[in-house]
Amino acid sequence: MKFFKEFRKEEVLILCYRIFLAFIFYQIARLLFWFFNKNLIKVESISDYLGLAFHGTTFDLTAILYVNILFILLSLIPLVINTKKRYQKILFWLYFVTNGIAYAMNFGDFIYYKFSQARLTSAAFQVAKNETNIFKVFLVSVTEHPFVLIWFVVLMFLWVLLYKKVKVTERKPVKLIPYFVLSILTLCISAVLIVGGIRGDFKHSTRPINLVDANKFVKNPLQGNIVLNSTFSFIRTLNTNNFKEVHFVDEKFIDENIVPYKTYQREVAQKPNIVIFIVESFGREYSGAFNKDTKIKNFVSYTPFIDSLANESLIFPNAFANGRQSIHGMSSILAGVPSLTDAFTSSPYSNQKIQSIVSVCNDLGYDTSFYHGAPNGSMGFLGFGNILGFKHYYGKDEYHNDKDFDGMWAIWDEPFLQYFAKNVGKTTPFMATVFTATSHHPFKIPEKYNGKFKKGTVEIHEPMQYTDYSIKKYFETARKQPWFNNTIFVFTGDHTNQIAYPEYEKAMNRFAVPLMFYSPNPAYHLKGVDQELAQQIDIYPTLADLIGYNKKIRSWGRSLVSEKQYQPLIVNSDGSSEQFIIGNYMYRFDGKNITGIYSKEDLGFENNLINKLKNPEIEKGEKLAKAWYQDYMNRVINRKLN
DSSP states (O other), rough: OOOGGGSSSHHHHHHHHHHHHHHHHHHHHHHHHHTTTTTTTTOOOHHHHHHHHHHHHHHHHHHHHHHHHHHHHHHHHHSSSSSSSSHHHHHHHHHHHHHHHHHHHHHHHHHHHHHSSSSSOOOOOHOOOOOOOHHHHHHHHHHHHHHHHHHHHHHHHHHHHHHHHHOOOOOSSSOOHHHHHHHHHHHHHHHHHHHHHTTTOOTTTSOOOOOGGGGGGGGGGGGHHHHOHHHHHHHTTTTOOOOOOOSSOOHHHHIIOOSSSEEEOOOOOOEEEEEEEEEETGGGGGOOGTTTTSTTTTTOOOHHHHHHHTTTSSEOEEEEOOOOSHHHHHHHHHHHOOOOOOOGGGSSSEEEEEOOOHHHHHTTTTTTEEEEETTTTGGGHHHHHHHHOOOOOOOOHHHHOOGBBBBSSSBBBHHHHHHHHSSSOOOSSEEEEEEEOOOSSSSSOOGTTTTSSSSSSSSHHHHHHHHHHHHHHHHHHHHTTTTTGGGEEEEEESSOOOOOGGGGSGGGGGGGGOEEEEOOOOGGOEEEEEEOOEEGGGGGHHHHHHHTTOOOEEOOOOOOOSSOOOOOEEEEEEEESEEETTEEEEEEEOOSSEEEEEEEEHHHHSOOOOOTTTOHHHHHHHHHHHHHHHHHHHHHTTTTOO
């Protein structure tokens, strides 16, 4: 028994107490995350929330162990001086520096989630590395949401207080051999427990838990974001690569049903110019033209000009984005390549030859250009634009007038769109893409327009009206240009943003964007309302069709203006699962298995039919979803996007 007197019982118990404190504060952060986003993530009752929080402890354990592994090691390693005050002070600072940084990630998501619709992942690095104003964005966010910072400071203060309440008594081991042997044994047991905790269980046969595992415990996929914590989602996605080849079906099934290569036969006497407007954060819910059949009570439109132009255009009120960020929108719209759980544009495979509307236009002798009023390189647009093959790039550097800079992101939309209208068309035919910027957080407009636009019910409503007004002024200038009458204009959003109506809080409607084709030339027959499903990746094949490109094109989308011989297959990802709309059903897929089947009217994913309904259409839909995913992975990984 004397041998076991050297067991460091007090130190081990206090270590457990300190780790337990992290669990308590992660649960508080989880509750605050839900509180700040309760209008986006519905929880029916207190018992339901408690169930989600309980399952969240598994993910908290993994995050806490990742963050504290060095702290645990230094707490248990037998150095003899472990209980001395100076050593305990080192442990104190290590504990709170690492835990403070990790804990802050969760508080950032209180706000960031409203824009990303997903927990923080390492993809944020890909966004941040292209920006020079991250610190300024952070300061603005803190200013706009001071209670988030206050909560963080208060909770960290309380955490420190509770940590200091229990102190290690300084003692010197009497018998060193038992001390070292028992310490090493404790370390070995702890190592086994840590490995199991980080993996999520002790089964050698299963993979470590990942983001998708959170959905095993929820009634609605959106609730998975409550089960998760931001520290876990960030760490688990560091250096990950979910691009893996799979085999579900034979190639013949893919060729006949997915049809990755399509051809369109259209004779065009004079090649039309193309202007693509990618409007920052342009969710479908902001525009009246796309909500006439939604029956939303007291609906208000914030795009009067777009609404008027829609009356003369071909519009698709049931269109969806294929990604969650601006750069995802660029690859989807221009190249027909959507972003799934891992973004294609930040993957090791993005730097390859890609057939796109840019390459197609280059083949036909078009002058191709990309316009974005931010500092060159922002959002990754310049780099990806070079991959696609744009002949010209026009950003803030080429604009040459910083007086029109908004101080945060880019040149204000109105002057930049005037520059755009006057700068294109020097060579025809041309294809020009412009990415607007003002309808972006922090949702400011030029001071001279303060009071001109209605505030609306969420912050984005005012700048969205300013952008709409800027587009109106653009058209006033463009109509005077000699190239105008033979030009096809496309309007869509890169992704959605703030939500004002419950209809757009539904999971699939988080991807609901407008899609509109307009031309003053009646020869292109771009008028009417098409209620069929559409998506961003349909834009590239539609334009290739309209300009008379009769060669084979690689496209998972389809032309929306030719005979609809190809079935619509809508695809996007919420960051943890891929989502498909095929026929009358929606499917959620984790890369291996179909995890959810829903009626296509159930846009909120409320009634999972996976174990309730089976019919030939569902069986075919499951096979199509897997076949599409197989072809996507094959083409991306093996560089077959040309």
